Amino acid sequence: MESSPRDRLQTASRIGALGFVALWLLSARLQSAIPFWLPFAILAAMEVEFVVRGIRDRRADEEVEPVPNARRLPGADDADLGWVETLDDEGQPTLVPAAPRPPRTTRGPALLMLVVAIGLFAYAYRIDRDAGWSSVASAEQSRAEERFTAEAARIAGRDVRVYCDDAYSFTGVGSDAAGVAFISRGLSYLEPTICRSLYRLAFEGELGQRDEAAFAITVLAHEATHLRGIRNEAETECYALQEGVTLGRRLGLDEETARALMESQRARDLSDASVARLDYRLPEGCTDGGRLDLSPNDDRFP
Ligand SMILES: [Zn+2]
Structure with missing residues (x-):
């Protein structure tokens, strides 16, 4: 099956977003100019947009699809798939449409993406906290x-x-x-x-x-x-x-x-x-009451 333009766009944006995050991690200048969560926010917004649009498209498809008639024979538009031969109430062979194939899911890549994004987020958060002095x-x-x-x-x-x-x-x-x-x-x-x-x-x-x-x-x-x-x-x-x-x-x-x-x-x-x-290495005497105890009269150390 050929990927739709939407699929290709989604893949391209994911790669683009990850590329940007990688650049951000490598460039101190980008880090000081752009807060670390911004690329992730854009990525998340894009994913949400894709999901919402996907749901809307699927709903539109369902509305257009005609309700199949149990006694209809396959016509020219029906091609050669999706019909099952069975017997009707009177024992005559008849063709009924097969149950629709479940829509192809693309959860695998999305899940992988999520895991990678969470990992990068944690790493970027760390970098941001460390490099924060310049900001x-x-x-x-x-x-x-x-x-x-x-x-x-x-x-x-x-x-x-x-x-x-x-x-x-x-x-x-x-x-x-x-x-x-x-x-x-x-x-x-x-x-x-x-x-x-x-x-x-x-x-x-x-x-x-x-x-x-x-x-x-x-x-x-x-x-x-x-x-x-x-x-x-x-x-x-x-x-x-x-x-x-x-x-x-x-x-x-x-x-x-x-x-x-x-x-x-x-x-x-x-x-x-x-x-x-x-x-x-902490020396001898670096203990409570020891030679280096600054307040030898209390029983707390350090
Ligand atoms: Zn020193």
Whole structure:
């Protein structure tokens, strides 16, 4: 059976839409210009339109089709299909139309499309959340940097400056650092994804993904601790987990959540310890009442 123009159009639009989504995933510029859900909304609207039009067409077909007469013999228009020979009430052979063939369904491709679209949607949602810093207005970015700077200065106990490293000049893939600190210059750069998470907390009042929030708080506290003059990575991380509780609270979390985030980050640090980040392995004394406990008089840690 030849595919109808409608089928071909549908296939072409699906391929076009998927192609666009793929482009969107690859292009940072497209991502900042077009919200991630837009291609999916267009795709969904197109599918709905196809379904509605399909139903309408089928209804129109049904209205035109003549009601078959049980005693009619096949005529010239009937071709050679769809008639069944049977016996009528008087035992005479007669031809009746066969039950109509069920309409050909195209559910297979549509279902596959749905699965692919949902998968891509989830992936695009993730990308969007990560790449979101560039989509924050630049005035807002400056306001956020001011805020991060103030928090870092409080932890460092001196005048420092925190920037979001938009261009990944110091952070990101390759440097394996979500943040860097230049101790003598009192300067720190944070990866954009870290800034986005902190911004979400402090300015949008949302936690977002817990692991990411915990990590972002830890990174800011970690760099600020370096700026206090501490170079040893393990010690710095141990202090950062403790400072992170206060920092989290100041950024809008309640005490319980802030503490739970730092506890989960500590668990991740410990499980990371044997892999690749040896320098960051939490040291002896990074325990309640230990050498590195910033508040040895309470029984909570971090
Ligand atoms: Zn460090």
